Amino acid sequence: MMTSLAHGAGPLIRKLERLIRLNDDERQALDQLPLRIATFEPGHEITRQGDRPQHCVAVLEGFCSVSKIVGEGGRSIVSFHIPGDIPDLQSLHVAEMDVSLTALTKTRVLLIQHEDARRLCAQSAAITHAFWRETLIAGAIAKEWVVNLGQRDALARVAHLFCETIARLEVVGLADDRRCHFPVTQEQLGEAMGLSTIHINRTLQELRSRGLISWERGDLEALRWEDLKAVGDFDPGYLSLAPDWVVLR
Amino acid sequence: MMTSLAHGAGPLIRKLERLIRLNDDERQALDQLPLRIATFEPGHEITRQGDRPQHCVAVLEGFCSVSKIVGEGGRSIVSFHIPGDIPDLQSLHVAEMDVSLTALTKTRVLLIQHEDARRLCAQSAAITHAFWRETLIAGAIAKEWVVNLGQRDALARVAHLFCETIARLEVVGLADDRRCHFPVTQEQLGEAMGLSTIHINRTLQELRSRGLISWERGDLEALRWEDLKAVGDFDPGYLSLAPDWVVLR
């Protein structure tokens, strides 16, 4: 892991602006935050289950997964994270990490020292609420994954994940026209969807043969968006993409 | 639904005290909150998916489920809630409910008007953090459900749910000696675990025949706790039951 000092928390501010309206003081407080940027190579663990980290992570570039160790040597991916996400806000409140955070691609992250994050929260209720909202959306996505894993067969499950991913990436400008980069392996897809790699492969073939998606070398495209949504039983409501946020000040 | 005015937010205070240390001012502010208590009969929806509620719900007595509508007429239970839980905190932040909250038993709840909750948050950072923490724990449980549904077979899945439920109920004094009341039907268990009612039934028989549990008329007992934990691959870490909370003030 390489770290370096950085000035300016532009990406973090943009992220928070999506969650709540910041005033100048808050923007300035964020901008003056002593921030460290770290880069991780694919497969490297940013935070490990059992760690007691002293900082939070905001993803700037790249893709990460949150996973838990299962039984004997297994691993279960519990969520994917994209630029703009803060995947480990719980570390502010719970001492020991109950999950691991892993870089799926080369990933640049902002390290926010806990003391700085706490000071920010103490200074600004709006920032506290923005963090809380980030937690709420992550929870809503997790609930939808519970539905996905519990109720839908392989085809619908993968279709749903693709819809969710495209929808989330569109918000941060990383998907246009239902097309995005989503560089996960079929094995990782399987660990996330509760399916064997082999069945993921066959499911992808089915989605492709139905003309619903194309996916090569990590480039995903929904060829028939409405049909893909229908197959995946996808309703983006839970993502709170149109934030009719209640004003909290 | 019947409502009545109530004075004193004892149960809510006890709940929050588990999440954070309250000072006298905060305790008093909570105690003076104009609170309404409502009672719901089994099967009744406390809040419906699509609603725009003006209040939050704190469970005082009884059991609830949070569920989502799936595809054609299906229902997926995403979480169970026990006394002390505040299952719909997201309604403070997101206008439209993306889930339904249903009473599984006769249930008494505290209705906290959003304006009151917001005033409380504005007055006390500690209460804000307590709510946020409640959200974080709910998220951790949801992630563990993702693991449960994605990675474990029926036997382990049900065993894990029973362990989790007993552990959570012990915290609020509703389980002693690995024994508790957990009055859900096998159908509801199936909707939560992504299994057919029939397979739930066979799984319960297997758990019983192995001498791991007894379960009659909603009374659940873990007969061999350690073995049940092993079968369910249960590690209570994610529940944050021993709150080595970081002091946030």
Added chain:
DNA sequence: CGATCGTTTGAAAGGTATCAAGCGCGGTGG
């Protein structure tokens, strides 16, 4: 050019769903 990783294919085994039907008990009404 061998090695490795990710993907793909085939065949067999296994876990779970579905269909169909019977059981048992508490509640209701005659």
Added chain:
DNA sequence: CCACCGCGCTTGATACCTTTCAAACGATCG
């Protein structure tokens, strides 16, 4: 008080989705 009813639980047989095992393929890389 008893017959009936309905809901939740239980059982058996079959079908289906998904896993597992085994192996080959293709690309990238040193």
